[in-house]
Amino acid sequence: MSHFKDQSSGYLVNHLARLMEQALAEAIGPLGLSPGQFPTLLALWERDGRTQAELVREVDVEQATLALTLKRMERDGLIQRKPNPDDSRSRLIYLTPHAKALEERALALAAGVNDQALADLDDKEVPHLLSLAARMIQTLRKGTD
Amino acid sequence: MSHFKDQSSGYLVNHLARLMEQALAEAIGPLGLSPGQFPTLLALWERDGRTQAELVREVDVEQATLALTLKRMERDGLIQRKPNPDDSRSRLIYLTPHAKALEERALALAAGVNDQALADLDDKEVPHLLSLAARMIQTLRKGTD
């Protein structure tokens, strides 16, 4: 038995996520970036000078997770925090020039990892996969959020 | 913009995997089980009295990861280890009666989580999703393994 494993969406999705995370780590590691920082970087490349609370609303992780990620990004010279004149509880988060300079290369490398993972799928299957995943996420978020 | 996020298979798969892991944690937590133990339990329910090395070949995680998981399972009273008469470097891993007794309920709960995640998909889409995921895993494993 235990074809459970090969028939279980949870098992497969978990395994796939780990493989893709490893591939991304390999790809962007040379830039000094890691997979967990990517969602935050996407948000900050789009617009920086925001508070942690604003980023939490955009990045799909818990506040405590983001707080740790930001601490590592600060340690790694990717972000800088300045006092928020409007609210002394929070600080505004800015990308360093170094982190800004990495945007194009990092996006290209991440896109390359996606392409590599999807290499065996044809043009119709790729959007289908994205749509199925998005629908499953929607289903699971109902009620939680 | 950065619709990168919503178009990225890596991002979606990672998010989905975390949601499914959380759902599984909620489902089997009351049995005293956790998601990371599930693959090992599947292997041991099928046949126990095996070495760690044999389990590593069946479970898709690294040896060091499995070693830690087994330590927690031993702590939690799920497994027991006995000397291996054929090789004193290893020990044979057995499920406790308690862990054996949980098989049916745990499998049903895990299947329920999968069903819940797939609830919005129709009968054709489910096997398609499983097949797409399996193919992506195959693609990414090439060369590594």
Added chain:
DNA sequence: CCAATATACATAGCATGCTATTCAAATAAG
């Protein structure tokens, strides 16, 4: 204005996973 509540972050503690390293025992090479 002041107490009660809400909000923004930080931290602790834990589970999963990975890579790299170490140690001991088993095997292979000579």
Added chain:
DNA sequence: CTTATTTGAATAGCATGCTATGTATATTGG
């Protein structure tokens, strides 16, 4: 038979993520 290599496990160190708490600052209700 020794030495060299391989194999089985354990451990250290780190990244991600989660839940639960704590702390300080804002905001609200009286």
